[in-house]
Amino acid sequence: MAGLVHNLNLELSPLGSSHAVQAFSSALRLKTLPIHIDWVILSLACFTALYSFLAEPITKLFIRKQWAAFTDKQRADWKLRVVSLAQSLLLGPASLYVIWLQKTQWQDRSLIQRVFEYYEPETHITNVAIGYFLWHFAMMIKEFDRHGMQMIAHAVIGVVFLGGVYYPFTSSMTAWFLVYEVTNIPHNIYKFLIPLGKGVSPFSIANAVVWIVSFLFIRIIWGTYATYMYLSDLFALYNSSMTVQELGRDEWEMVQHLQKKGLEPSAVRLLVLVWCTTCGIILAGLNYLWFVLIVKTFIKKVSSRKVSPGEGQKTQ
Template identity: 30%
Template sequence: MWNQFLQPFDQMFEYIQPICNYLKLPLLPGHIHEVFGALLFYQILYMYIGPRISTYLAPKTYPIFQGRSKLDWNIHIVSMTQATFISFLSQYVVLFDYERKRMTAQERAYGYTELSTTALAIANGYFIWHFIMMTKHVNAYGWGMVAHACATNFLMIQGFRPAFLTYGVASYLYEWSNIPLNIHRALGKLKMEKSKLYVFNGVTLFIVFFFCRIWWGTYLTWWFYKDIWNAYISPPPKGVEKLPTWLLFGHAIATTTLQSLNFVWFFLIARILLSRVVYKKEKRWTSAKGE
């Protein structure tokens, strides 16, 4: 019975394997089911599960949402789910994957662990979904979010090469900041801007964002640059093809894009927090098209 259930997947792997080999992503076939599984789950959550849960939890508010408000709410239900799950998973990998901790600079560039690859695959399913949504709704979210999605997907898909796979898992710790961010957005939609919970969550967002994306992000980016340079000037491990220059250059550009956006968003969060909490003025997180 179990073998019959797995047979279609085995056939799918036979078709995918040559494509992945051509693209030089040899780790992807063994984890493609996790990528597709996560992608499918988040789409079902967005279309069916999320709206039903939202109607149950906010019966007086959610049903009257229209346009951008409803789109934003549904997307952030998915974002909240993904951020919570991947934050705990990546934190576990960073703390308890001892094989990963013992890696040298060369191993961080060319190596991988099974646990790290699993975390990469699950997160990659979300980031593909995120890219599709940001591209589809670029008029609502802007080209900055499309650039963020492109940079993220470029970095993550190359992890299956493997190329700097362990850095992908470490960067998932950024997702801790998305938990209070999504709560903050939800409280705003529910007209709870004057509540103590709103203020407390806003301060929490500022602190968590700083430590996750500014402090940790800068530290991680610095080490990433060093390992990219080391991979450029040093020979690869015996029997392994050297990472091409275009890939190293692409990693540097994508990382710079992501970290630059982190600083831009931190500035916006700080400005809005000061406006709402200190000066008691209203400022929106995003434009209000369609609200």
């Protein structure tokens, strides 16, 4: 690990957590996890503290009377939304910024670089996301009777899918999908307005329009394109062997370059291809389904000017 850290110009975690996960990371070949584990732990701790200690007093600063009238269920849901909004405000804009940074670099990156190179900005936002999903997983276990298995599966898939960045594997592409969190900003605002009795207010309608438009452009149009580009690279590597004859001299030289840095570019295995393809297709399909349901809910709300607390779909 010391050689890898030296080659990547990084340092082991200052809290000493690197040694605690060394065996785990070695077993799963997650070579850069020990470098980033402190940030994952910090992210998890921050989201836990926000839910347990900060969400309620922050809320009382703005809606003390309404909070006093909330049921225990409403309070728990509200605090979940506070954390969800916080991570959306962090990950959404950060992912947009990383994608903007990539715009001049992406064309210069080879196939091998796009899939196996280590990219620090992308990995840092993934640290925050994994910390959030670990917190989310714990909360869904705690409140299983209210949220069910689907939300637990959502958290598990999020951790496993994003965890590949520590191989590193497709770390350059994680921002493409974390940018989906931008759409959860108006979504959480919508959820906040319902218990306040403002689900059909002019502001709520305007917020819903922003939600629909952002969902269309980010999750449907951009998401479809990103999924296609992501899977195209994986299929291209699966259909070629790790040889100079198959990859071409330039790509083969990049393989050797990354190996000298301590990284391990390799052919994409069938199981990995099936997993990534399944996750990509399911996520894209869910986005299309959610978009239809959001539009239907919006049309119903506008036409009837009445919304019930149970309406709306979870999109995170």
